Amino acid sequence: MLTTRTSTPRRAPHVVVIGGGFGGLAAARALRHAPVTVTLVDRANHHLFRPLLYQVATAGLAPSDIAVPIRHVLRDQPNATVLLGDVRDVDVAGRRVLLAAPCEPATLSYDYLIVAAGSRHSYFGHDAWAADAPGLKTLADAVEIRRRLLDAFERAEVAPTPAAADAELTFVVVGGGPTGVELAGMIPELARGALRREFRRIDPRRARVLLVEAGPRLLPALPAPLGERARRDLAALGVDVRLGTRVDDVTPRAVRLRVDGVDERVSTSTVLWAAGNRASPLGISLARQAGVEPDRTGRVPVLADLSLAGHPELFVVGDLAVVAWPARGGTVPSVAPAAMQAGRRAGDNVARLVRSRATRPFAYVDKGELATIGKHRAVASLFGGRLRVAGWMAWWFWLALHIAYLIGFRNRLSVLLQWSYAYLFGDRGARLIIDDAPAQRPTPRPAAAA
Amino acid sequence: MLTTRTSTPRRAPHVVVIGGGFGGLAAARALRHAPVTVTLVDRANHHLFRPLLYQVATAGLAPSDIAVPIRHVLRDQPNATVLLGDVRDVDVAGRRVLLAAPCEPATLSYDYLIVAAGSRHSYFGHDAWAADAPGLKTLADAVEIRRRLLDAFERAEVAPTPAAADAELTFVVVGGGPTGVELAGMIPELARGALRREFRRIDPRRARVLLVEAGPRLLPALPAPLGERARRDLAALGVDVRLGTRVDDVTPRAVRLRVDGVDERVSTSTVLWAAGNRASPLGISLARQAGVEPDRTGRVPVLADLSLAGHPELFVVGDLAVVAWPARGGTVPSVAPAAMQAGRRAGDNVARLVRSRATRPFAYVDKGELATIGKHRAVASLFGGRLRVAGWMAWWFWLALHIAYLIGFRNRLSVLLQWSYAYLFGDRGARLIIDDAPAQRPTPRPAAAA
Numbered sequence: 089m090l091t092t093r094t095s096t097p098r099r100a101p102h103v104v105v106i107g108g109g110f111g112g113l114a115a116a117r118a119l120r121h122a123p124v125t126v127t128l129v130d131r132a133n134h135h136l137f138r139p140l141l142y143q144v145a146t147a148g149l150a151p152s153d154i155a156v157p158i159r160h161v162l163r164d165q166p167n168a169t170v171l172l173g174d175v176r177d178v179d180v181a182g183r184r185v186l187l188a189a190p191c192e193p194a195t196l197s198y199d200y201l202i203v204a205a206g207s208r209h210s211y212f213g214h215d216a217w218a219a220d221a222p223g224l225k226t227l228a229d230a231v232e233i234r235r236r237l238l239d240a241f242e243r244a245e246v247a248p249t250p251a252a253a254d255a256e257l258t259f260v261v262v263g264g265g266p267t268g269v270e271l272a273g274m275i276p277e278l279a280r281g282a283l284r285r286e287f288r289r290i291d292p293r294r295a296r297v298l299l300v301e302a303g304p305r306l307l308p309a310l311p312a313p314l315g316e317r318a319r320r321d322l323a324a325l326g327v328d329v330r331l332g333t334r335v336d337d338v339t340p341r342a343v344r345l346r347v348d349g350v351d352e353r354v355s356t357s358t359v360l361w362a363a364g365n366r367a368s369p370l371g372i373s374l375a376r377q378a379g380v381e382p383d384r385t386g387r388v389p390v391l392a393d394l395s396l397a398g399h400p401e402l403f404v405v406g407d408l409a410v411v412a413w414p415a416r417g418g419t420v421p422s423v424a425p426a427a428m429q430a431g432r433r434a435g436d437n438v439a440r441l442v443r444s445r446a447t448r449p450f451a452y453v454d455k456g457e458l459a460t461i462g463k464h465r466a467v468a469s470l471f472g473g474r475l476r477v478a479g480w481m482a483w484w485f486w487l488a489l490h491i492a493y494l495i496g497f498r499n500r501l502s503v504l505l506q507w508s509y510a511y512l513f514g515d516r517g518a519r520l521i522i523d524d525a526p527a528q529r530p531t532p533r534p535a536a537a538a
Numbered sequence: 539m540l541t542t543r544t545s546t547p548r549r550a551p552h553v554v555v556i557g558g559g560f561g562g563l564a565a566a567r568a569l570r571h572a573p574v575t576v577t578l579v580d581r582a583n584h585h586l587f588r589p590l591l592y593q594v595a596t597a598g599l600a601p602s603d604i605a606v607p608i609r610h611v612l613r614d615q616p617n618a619t620v621l622l623g624d625v626r627d628v629d630v631a632g633r634r635v636l637l638a639a640p641c642e643p644a645t646l647s648y649d650y651l652i653v654a655a656g657s658r659h660s661y662f663g664h665d666a667w668a669a670d671a672p673g674l675k676t677l678a679d680a681v682e683i684r685r686r687l688l689d690a691f692e693r694a695e696v697a698p699t700p701a702a703a704d705a706e707l708t709f710v711v712v713g714g715g716p717t718g719v720e721l722a723g724m725i726p727e728l729a730r731g732a733l734r735r736e737f738r739r740i741d742p743r744r745a746r747v748l749l750v751e752a753g754p755r756l757l758p759a760l761p762a763p764l765g766e767r768a769r770r771d772l773a774a775l776g777v778d779v780r781l782g783t784r785v786d787d788v789t790p791r792a793v794r795l796r797v798d799g800v801d802e803r804v805s806t807s808t809v810l811w812a813a814g815n816r817a818s819p820l821g822i823s824l825a826r827q828a829g830v831e832p833d834r835t836g837r838v839p840v841l842a843d844l845s846l847a848g849h850p851e852l853f854v855v856g857d858l859a860v861v862a863w864p865a866r867g868g869t870v871p872s873v874a875p876a877a878m879q880a881g882r883r884a885g886d887n888v889a890r891l892v893r894s895r896a897t898r899p900f901a902y903v904d905k906g907e908l909a910t911i912g913k914h915r916a917v918a919s920l921f922g923g924r925l926r927v928a929g930w931m932a933w934w935f936w937l938a939l940h941i942a943y944l945i946g947f948r949n950r951l952s953v954l955l956q957w958s959y960a961y962l963f964g965d966r967g968a969r970l971i972i973d974d975a976p977a978q979r980p981t982p983r984p985a986a987a988a
Binding site: 159 | 732
């Protein structure tokens with residue numbers, strides 16, 4: 089095996105990887121023995137274990153429990169360089185990655201490119217809602233949601249009237265996918281567990297959680313009985329699940345819902361957005377340059393080997409790619425295991441091309457899908473839906489799986505301890521409101537003391 | 539023992555405590571069995587174990603390791619209410635606490651007041667430096683310093699010239715007290731330990747740390763030989779200690795130092811401010827209303843029982859108070875144990891007044907002073923300076939003491955584990971750059987890749 093470095097007489101091919109998530113990191117790792125130099129670009133310095141992001145948002149885990157510096161993951165891979173920067177666009181014909189404005193010189197030339205730029209949440213054309221209904225994709229998002237959740241209880245404690253306190257204790261989660269279900273399920277746990285005895289004027293257990301889903305069921309990616317089970321489990325936790333309900337408007341003090349043409353106004357200052365994804369803008373740009381049609385969320389269709397049509401040197405993986413799934417007749421789902429597998433395949437295909445071998449098609453191995461509901465319930469669909477598990481058994485399975493996945497991250501022990509503690513004592517340790525700009529925070533309205 | 543609640547026929551006296559730091563929290567706790575109602579007001583939702591804040595700033599500990607919600611600490615004290623809010627001023631004659639603008643109704647009437655509002659860092663009239671030389675008092679400060687330290691290495695990695703990289707790898711710490719010594723000592727550890735193998739274009743070990751102190755020695759609160767020992771230990775870590783050196787100017791890309799009338803310009807984008815404190819503005823207001831003279835940092839002189847002259851119902855404790863220390867002929871130092879002891883005394887004195895007993899004078903018990911230098915050295919002055927310890931023994935003592943102090947916080951086990959891990963493997967787990975507004979962050983300047 090030959091490991092070529094930039095300093096060798098014949099320049100090693102340069103592979104640029106955009107994105108340090110599951111897909112990009114797997115791609116970079118797959119190239120560790122290849123005779124190439126790898127540059128991984130990400131706008132964050134950390135790789136994020138996103139399936140547990142909702143735990144940070146609900147104060148169960150600290151940000152550092154689920155994130156690890158990308159440099160740290162790749163420190164022992166001498167052919168890989170990590171660059172903290174923002175990608176503006178890709179010049180497919182010129183084989184260049186264009187970096188965002190303040191970075192100069194602003195281009196990275198490549199021989200091979202693997203794009204794993206992921207997605208953000210989508211407001212379906214209502215981007216103005218972003219300020220009042222934050223989504224959950226990054227650590228900063230999670231810290232912001234945590235701040236809003238905790239601030240809501242603080243504001244309720246000092247609200248001038250019972251009606252105002254009720255509004256502050258009303259939480260609306262929009263979107264019935266796994267993120268929405270997990271967020272909605274943890275808020276009652278937070279209110280009834282950790283916060284229970286800490287307030288004097290309000291009873292945090294009065295917190296009311298609405299989970300709003302436009303479609304007819306929860307967890308559309310899982311078999312229908314599991315969606316129904318999740319709905320029942322959430323209802324048992326006191327969550328008001330509204331199916332077939334659209335969000336019509338979001339303002340700082342309320343949301344307007346629409347069911348069967350009838351409007352309902354819900355007073356709340358805390359709306360969390362977990363409805364729908366929009367692919368990174370790179371998707372549309374790549375599709376345009378390759379002459380293919382992006383899907384309606386901006387994802388790029390790719391060939392069976394994950395390369396872009398007409399561009400064997402350019403691969404797209406993860407949430408940004410539309411990948412056919414012949415075995416199931418649809419497309420590969422946008423989940424972490426799929427991104428990891430695709431990243432590995434793309435990295436491996438680059439390594440094959442460098443050695444003048446033919447690429448291999450991507451074959452997705454379905455590991456199943458999971459969602460937790462509150463503190464000790466979950467639903468899981470395994471082996472392509474042939475095994476369905478729900479309740480506490482699924483939760484323990486979920487826990488074991490996530491701790492196993494976290495192996496390789498140095499934080500697994502810390503996570504295990506935090507969870508054991510939270511499980512045993514009902515406490516949530518990371519309940520911090522960290523504020524860079526206290527003046528911008530909605531300030532509580534304290535009542536005059538007696 | 540009679541525990542009176544607000545609902546009893548005869549209204550219980552209302553005690554307002556301003557500040558949830560060591561002093562305020564100790565005061566509130568000391569009133570737990572008193573027949574009063576207590577309202578503790580703080581602008582942060584958490585109590586902070588500030589002696590370890592430099593560990594968060596240097597990515598060794600996570601914010602949640604050293605902070606705990608104030609509500610959580612007081613959850614089992616039924617006579618205490620916690621209010622998240624900003625105190626604008628105190629109306630001493632009217633016995634009212636005025637809350638900052640957005641809070642309405644904006645006053646808290648009190649029968650007794652304990653002010654423990656602490657201090658911020660002071661730029662000695664150069665407040666414009668704050669943007670380029672952040673100080674370290676709050677969790678947000680620590681997260682910001684961590685971001686700047688880590689960003690500096692990122693910028694160095696993509697710097698266009700070796701000189702630019704050198705400037706990015708130059709760190710200037712201003713102030714030779716414990717915070718400055720501890721920050722300066724941890725930067726080489728961070729650079730040589732955790733970051734060592736993670737960069738490709740720079741060698742993080744080239745990081746240069748300047749510790750600038752205007753006075754003739756480090757750690758002025760400790761005996762002189764320990765200051766000299768700290769200087770030697772820092773020099774052994776490669777820190778360039780500049781005594782008798784003033785900071786003349788701070789700009790985004792440099793600091794100007796002045797030694798014996800000669801100017802020196804140091805190129806750096808990372809200046810950390812650990813020089814000097816300024817008491818909360820409440821100090822000057824209280825002093826004016828009581829007709830006493832604040833000291834030059836804005837602290838209020840108090841009587842032997844910690845009350846304000848002419849106002850037996852108002853006590854001032856912690857960094858905000860100037861308290862005579864007859865045993866030593868000076869004033870009580872601004873350290874955490876002194877604030878805790880004074881808080882307890884003030885709370886106890888209020889309890890005595892409520893029961894129509896005479897207050898007692900504050901008698902400070904000196905537990906000694908400590909500062910760590912890097913990863914396994916410290917200096918300690920114990921039993922009023924009669925016992926001086928330096929080197930690894932002092933470090934182990936420091937560690938044991940801080941872990942013992944953290945008992946009562948739920949995070950001690952996590953802290954112990956993180957430190958054991960960091961000590962054994964040289965890793966620092968909390969190396970996260972969390973960014974709410976990525977556009978405002980100085981963006982790295984990537985070089986065009988080969």
